[in-house]
Amino acid sequence: MLRTIILNKVIKLWAKFGYSRFNFLRYVNIFLEISIPTIVLYLYSFFIPSVYPLLTPISSIYFIIILLSTLELDAHLNIFSGLVAAIEFTVLSLTLLNNSEAKNLSPVLSFFPMYFGKAVLFGLGGFIAAMITNQVKKILNRYLEAREERNKIEHIFGQMVSKEIVEDILNNQNEIFSKIRFACIMFLDIRNFSIYAQDKSPEEIISYQNNVFSFIIEIINRHKGIVNQIMGDGFMAIFGAPIQHENDCQLALNAAIEIHKTLKAKNESGEIPETKIGIGLNAGEIVTGNVGAENRKQYSVTGRAVIVAARLEQLNKEFNSELLISKEVFQRVTLDGLKPLKHFQVMIKGHSEPIEVYQII
Incomplete structure (x- = not known):
């Protein structure tokens, strides 16, 4: 959270001076956030053998981060977060399945497609988040356009009739x-x-x-x-x-x-x-x-x-x-x-x- 606050302030500061190209830092930030549960799961594997960490609730943090990425209102960023989560979880699954202890697991727990399916869901979550973002942006744009149109009407008619009368017309x-x-x-x-x-x-x-x-x-x-x-x-x-x-x-x-x-x-x-x-x-x-x-x-x-x-x-x-x-x-x-x-x-x-x-x- 602290890193996100600092990063947002830095981005706003750069944007103020016209350095909008530094928006790529938002992608760096989401990459770091997605990597947090990956690192935690990997470190957890030293205490819980084999692929068991992948079955813990910690892996659900990927979905939370993907969901929170919609607040950025950037569909590309949402897709990026889903793909990064899918790739990292897939790589982590392969790494833990190649562990010597994984050989002693039951066929169900050592079945790679099961983990790969979960990774696909992470990627799909990014696309769904992007769809939600686009819908939210459309709603916001319609609201802003309607508000701008209303302001224009108030400004134009406000020069000829009272603001209160304009409000009465618009409200009715x-x-x-x-x-x-x-x-x-x-x-x-x-x-x-x-x-x-x-x-x-x-x-x-x-x-x-x-x-x-x-x-x-x-x-x-x-x-x-x-x-x-x-x-x-x-x-x-x-x-x-x-x-x-x-x-x-x-x-x-x-x-x-x-x-x-x-x-x-x-x-x-x-x-x-x-x-x-x-x-x-x-x-x-x-x-x-x-x-x-x-x-x-x-x-x-x-x-x-x-x-x-x-x-x-x-x-x-x-x-x-x-x-x-x-x-x-x-x-x-x-x-x-x-x-x-x-x-x-x-x-x-x-x-x-x-x-x-x-x-x-």
């Missing part, structure tokens, strides 16, 4: 089933984006969007939210789907407040052009799932809660605010010293009944 064999769940929805919009973009080149517009959205999306991800759709100057984010947390409303509010503080700091430092945003938060039951044609689907989030969140974001223009939340969110969060301004009986587009709205910022 490329199909996301419609589910009803409670979640908090955030709509965010950059104010006066059209005015900013009208005299800018496409490259400048993209650079501005990346500079603004990069830290905002990072904050949302940090608070376990998922950006579902980016729509030019704004986006929709979900807190609670496809993975729910203990208090997604609190996470969404914390993310919105941190976005406001970070944006303010970047505006003051001049890292980005003067930028204002509007955020609307609402919570309620939503329906999540894949929507679209057979060859083109999108992870969709629908429901009244989504519509109300979008309307709240638009109300920021009317109230000259930056963060509005619904009563459903307000009842589930802790404001930590913030004093919201309550707007009673606010009518929103598309709804006949007024709602309570709380202005946080």
Whole structure:
């Protein structure tokens, strides 16, 4: 065991420096291991006369060593170990049978084909070990290929949708089933984006969007939210789907407040052009799932809660605010010293009944 550990470290060290040809040491190592029971059996013959050592359990060590050689995942090495064991056992059998004491043995014990048959089994064991090794390598290769393919899919789609959504798709064999769940929805919009973009080149517009959205999306991800759709100057984010947390409303509010503080700091430092945003938060039951044609689907989030969140974001223009939340969110969060301004009986587009709205910022 000590020799094997040292040898493996030496092989890894040489391989690190590009000396892969020194892999032949693995064959030297297996040769030495196979020779151990051969030497032990030969030395044992000095204490037990004639071929009796060949009948002891010590000869089974050959099979153990051949079996352990599969851990090297090298079919050629497995065959080599079986052939070495077969040859050494055959030579040892002939040596002990030629001993003068063997002449006094019964015909059964002095029958060489019996020992040669055992040697053939050792050689056959090497070929069987090689077959097992090949099957294991195939399984490992398929797993690694599948893992690599999965990583590629996660990388490609992770640039367009959230990692959690990609995981949901892969775990459900490329199909996301419609589910009803409670979640908090955030709509965010950059104010006066059209005015900013009208005299800018496409490259400048993209650079501005990346500079603004990069830290905002990072904050949302940090608070376990998922950006579902980016729509030019704004986006929709979900807190609670496809993975729910203990208090997604609190996470969404914390993310919105941190976005406001970070944006303010970047505006003051001049890292980005003067930028204002509007955020609307609402919570309620939503329906999540894949929507679209057979060859083109999108992870969709629908429901009244989504519509109300979008309307709240638009109300920021009317109230000259930056963060509005619904009563459903307000009842589930802790404001930590913030004093919201309550707007009673606010009518929103598309709804006949007024709602309570709380202005946080």
